[in-house]
Amino acid sequence: MSEPFKTVALMKDLMSRYYDLGEEARRKGIPVVWVTAVFPVEIIYAMDLYPYYPENFGALASARKVADKLSMAAEAKGYFNDLCGYARCGIGDAYASEHPVGKILSPDLLLCCNTQCGSLPKWFEAAARFYNKPYFLWDSPYIEEQTSDLKQNYLIKQLYELINFLEVTTKRRFNIDKLREVVALSREATGLWNDCLEMAALKPAPFGFFDACIHMAPIVVWRGRREAVEYYRELKAEIEERLEKKIYAIPNERHKVYFDHIPVWPKLRWFADMFAANDTLVVASQYTQAWAMNFDPARPLETLAEHYPQQFVNRGVDYRLKLKVDFMRRYNCDGFVLFSNRSCKPNSIGLYDKKRMLTEMTGLPGVIFEGDMSDLRFFSEGQVKTRFETFFEQLG
């Protein structure tokens, strides 16, 4: 991980403002709307509602190493530890008597898109029953090879159903021009985010994946608002400034690698240090790149219905292989890391074969490690270390 960025202070500010807004929304009676990370939040912002991301709560609890504590409260209710770690944090916090990362903000409405997985809708359904609030699923059929008119029509129809649902439940009017503005802001922020990520391709690079993990919070929660645009403009300027001053992400970059997935949050620093100690910079991940979307504000609903459901996690094997290979080429990678994440079946099932296929396609060495993005009870440090030592030897 790089020396801390100046903008980190700005981000902390921005994030506490985001959480304050949640409290304020509750006080003022502005509906608090639970949304999933890959959801057209632009519609929520266009209707001046407050979007809350329970997955962020999961990531936060995981990074603070309390996922197991919260999970136990969920497990005691019969949500066993085979389920997604984020869901166990969110459900656990609802039942827990102690709240080590603050209480999860309870919803007035719950909106979910199943592009990411089938766990989110099940979690949100359970939460909707627990909090006794209305729930809406934006159902996004799997795209094996290409999307179709059938699917796109279905997605658009559901957006109209969603808008109707929101208008009825919140008694607020939806305005398409407002949505256009929000989508334009989203596009500007995601473009800037992409610019930041692209700088990891430079060698040596001023910015890498672990930096991106730290700086991604605003693109998730502030996307669609001017704050996100301003934040990533600042961040981009700082990265450029660092480049000029020759301040790099790691002191002695010799190798670049692609990291397929989400980080192990409670071990973020541990991983960052291990890679740095081996002069290896993690430069890209489809995870952090997921928010580098390129919306078309002229067709606001259509563009949302295209970008969110067509995320990598909702795509077939060939598309996903090509995406990984493209990243490795674009960022000049020397190897790749695949994370078999017990909490995330859609990203993990099939990785054993993909490792072989990726090596065949690129000639690069790869490593798979087992663990959990959230829960350290499923992480064996010694075992993971051994795998990576071999991998670093392969990189040379």
Next chain:
Amino acid sequence: MYVAGMDIGSIFSKAIILKDGQVVASLIKRTGGEIKAISHRLMEEALAPQGLQIDDLKSVVATGYGRISVPFADKQVTEISCFGRGVANSFPEVRTVIDIGGQDSKGIKIDERGKVQDFVMNDKCAAGTGRFLEVMANALEVSLEDMGPLALQSGSPEEIGITCTVFAESQVISLVGEGRRKVDIVAGIHQAIAERIHGMLRMLRIEERIAITGGGAKNIGLVKELEKRLGTELIVPEEPQLIGAHGAALLALEMALGRKGS
């Protein structure tokens, strides 16, 4: 009138003889070899001092995982019902029983007569059972009996996650490899087992008072860790391993009396 209860566990087998409802003999032996033969030998040995034979028993109830292989039993009842019955006989105030056996650990909710209201049992994985403790004791080259007292000596237990026995074993071995203190590892193991059992118990609505039975009850380290988590003192019967056999014997008595009546 003589009746008997037998509890054939995965590690130990136990027998209890009642004469007119009072315990007159009890015996514990390691389970090993063929269960039919063991149960015969065990019962004969328990009866010998009374000058009795198996045929003199009015009724026999068998429990434990080997219950279906006791040839002279009149009836088989699960250890869950038997432990409930056995505990209620000595401690009618108990509402929750924690039984830590060799293969299984269980939480049992009972009423004042020992009738089972609800129960939970560990999943297939042995983590949280006597077997797990035995595996760990072997890995650390500590005798099983010493594990509990050793755990109490640690001031800074190692953190050990046990979601699975195999995982935990490799973790323990690597801690040994790193030269960590044995007492701290042992204490960590006890914390982890207690955590696991406590997690399972939370699926029940635990009510006081709580008794602990089975071989695990003889492990002072485990009892202390569980008490810490449950925030209450546990009732530990004098012979915690015999409770199941005692419950079985009491059910045998009921059967015998019931038959007399009919």
Next chain:
Amino acid sequence: MVIKELMNRFFTVVADPYSEAKRRKEQGQKVIGWLPTDVPEELIHAAGAFPVGILGSSNNIRLADTHLQVWVCSLMRSSLEMELCGDLDFLDGIIIPQTCDTTRALSGLWRKVCRTPYVEDFLLPKQVKRPSAREYLTGELARIKTSLEQVTGKKISDETLDTSIRLFNENRQLLRRMFEIHTHQPGLLTSREVYTVIKAAMYMDKAEHNGILRDLIRALEHKAAESAGTPDSKARLVISGGVWEPPEIMDLIEEAGGVVVGDDLLTGMRYLTPDVDEERNPLEALADRQLNKIPFGGFDNQNYERRRFLLDLVRNSEARGLIFLHLKFCEPENYDYNDMREALNSAGIPNLRLETEVANPSLGQIRTRLEAFIEMIGGNPIERTL
């Protein structure tokens, strides 16, 4: 006696599930398999192909472990194992439904590592209440119809589809009739026998299955009249979950003193209900069947239907308790569990959760739990003498 013989036929099928499929294959008919759950077999049948269920097996899982993590459910690991072992070489194709994250990911993997020539997805809508679901699903069924036409080379006309629908409706009606007889007089067939008849329907030619089933029903009706009034000594139970695997579970329930009189299983009631409306446009009618199925963890059940459904099921079938039969690592079931359990507890319905795996089960523990549960609800503890 007659019942035994008829049942033998079904047991033979389940023990060697693919002999009919292989025979058809030899005769030149295409064989299209399906993974659980909800794949519209009528379309496969109308395309002139032979539909057959792929439901895992009791064999050990070895080859699949190099492709799937051990924390993937054993139903899918075992089904993949069957293909990798060569047990499914007779398949001309397979349709994989998107019911959970595992089936969704498995379909891509199947294309890459298996020999099955034709792999198609059934992309079910996951919300079933809004108008968009019906319209999309009808379109999706039309897409699969076209896809099947291409692979079999046979056009599916409305008439042939109607004929298939009638055949499959009849099968469902007969199965429901058998089940009804069973719930009225549970001693006539054992729980395992009842469910074996249902499972056999997933492997057999439906016309043949209907024929034998009709004979079985006649024999059961006859015997029911003879033995009417015989007291039912077993504890009536409902089962909730995915599949009744391993099959020995049914024996264990009976040995512990219970009998299964209702379920919401994929290899049970979900397969037999509801019928397809024969009066309507067949694709729309098939879509409606799908949308009107009993609640299942894989689909949006926000309106608490599943809880209400289970309570009603327990009451209507006069059951004394409910057993959750959950496959280890099955997420949809686990996410629903707490709410279902609490609803049952509030209604005073005793319930027990058993976690099973398709291959390599530990039956000893399951037996103890079942016996303790039936002892607890005051069922009839077995008096076994050796």
